[in-house]
Amino acid sequence: MTSEQGALTQLYAATSPEIEENDLKAALLFPIAQTKSKSSLAKDKDGKLGGDFWTLCEALMRQKA
DSSP states (O other): OHHHHHHHHHHHHHTTTHHHHOTTTTTTEEETTTTEOOOOOHHHHTSSSHHHHHHHHHHHHHHHH
């Protein structure tokens, strides 16, 4: 895969109206612009993993400041 081909999925996610139209804002995308099902861990339905990650990032940033 060329670097140009490798960038297509990111460009699709950033610019395609299909993202809004098909409710793909949090979709898992694979080359080239294909959707896949997320694992149960990646779905993070209650937001705990995302919240924990955010807390970790804030703590790391405070250490650097």
